[in-house]
Amino acid sequence: MMAIEVLPMTEEHLDGVERLQHECYPTMKEHEKITAERAAHFLEVFREGQTVAVETSGSGRGRVVGMNSGFLVADFDFAREGGHTFQEITGGLTYSNHSPDGEFYYGGDICVSPAYRRRGVGRKLYESRKRIARELNLRGVVSGGMLTGLKAHREGPGAGCQAGEYVEKVCSGELIDPTLTFQLRCGFRVMGLLPGYIDDASCCSTAALIFWENPNRATEEERAMARATT
Numbered sequence: 001m002m003a004i005e006v007l008p009m010t011e012e013h014l015d016g017v018e019r020l021q022h023e024c025y026p027t028m029k030e031h032e033k034i035t036a037e038r039a040a041h042f043l044e045v046f047r048e049g050q051t052v053a054v055e056t057s058g059s060g061r062g063r064v065v066g067m068n069s070g071f072l073v074a075d076f077d078f079a080r081e082g083g084h085t086f087q088e089i090t091g092g093l094t095y096s097n098h099s100p101d102g103e104f105y106y107g108g109d110i111c112v113s114p115a116y117r118r119r120g121v122g123r124k125l126y127e128s129r130k131r132i133a134r135e136l137n138l139r140g141v142v143s144g145g146m147l148t149g150l151k152a153h154r155e156g157p158g159a160g161c162q163a164g165e166y167v168e169k170v171c172s173g174e175l176i177d178p179t180l181t182f183q184l185r186c187g188f189r190v191m192g193l194l195p196g197y198i199d200d201a202s203c204c205s206t207a208a209l210i211f212w213e214n215p216n217r218a219t220e221e222e223r224a225m226a227r228a229t230t
């Protein structure tokens with residue numbers, strides 16, 4: 001009996017991660033993808049921030065069919081955020097901006113193999129991100145959500161709206177975007193636009209800045225009280 005489980009990423013998943021990136025991002029430039037070597041480095045930098053979805057048959061090693069990767073950023077001021085690119089925030093995919101005491105989890109990537117989509121795997125991977133945020137008592141999860149339906153929409157009949165208008169229509173449910181609609185269903189909200197975010201034609205290089213706020217975050221005072229009573 002085959003089952004799909006979300007597990008901590010380990011060295012045995014690295015080749016599967018690289019294969020998955022090629023399956024999921026056919027139009028993305030190579031320098032934007034997570035290779036086995038880069039993923040190995042992420043494990044060194046922040047092991048607990050990396051998860052995979054694995055199809056297992058109950059014995060032996062499973063096939064990697066989804067992945068989640070990210071790191072911690074010290075602070076994230078949405079009011080002052082002037083826009084960033086994927087390369088800038090990830091330090092050229094080295095996660096050199098990782099801050100062990102950071103208050104936000106920055107989502108570097110989440111993806112599911114095309115043959116395994118619409119079966120709840122992506123949602124499970126987002127749950128793993130949220131679990132990390134809860135366990136580390138973070139303020140929330142931030143990410144750049146690629147507008148993967150934007151190019152097709154612009155080329156469609158009677159379409160051609162600007163990215164801002166497109167995002168508004170996706171948020172209101174008037175349009176469906178394969179990635180942003182999914183992220184909204186997973187509890188994220190849009191905080192802004194990130195033009196030139198990533199070198200990928202499908203989204204016209206554009207992303208939405210998205211945020212999930214951790215509702216269980218305890219304040220310093222609450223944590224101090226909890227420590228004092230245990």
Ligand SMILES: CC(C)(COP(=O)(O)OP(=O)(O)OC[C@H]1O[C@@H](n2cnc3c(N)ncnc32)[C@H](O)[C@@H]1OP(=O)(O)O)[C@@H](O)C(=O)NCCC(=O)NCCS
Nearest residue numbers: 111112117118119120121122123145146178179181182185
């Ligand atoms: C985005 C992605 C991770 C979704 O993974 P998935 O396993 O298909 O998602 P799920 O099956 O868990 O779906 C979760 C919710 O999103 C919705 N959803 C998923 N894909 C959708 C789509 N293409 N259009 C509309 N809604 C969608 C589902 O209906 C579900 O909502 P529900 O629970 O309310 O019914 C996957 O399509 C993918 O890997 N895309 C390419 C990579 C990518 O764009 N990653 C994000 C980079 S920012």
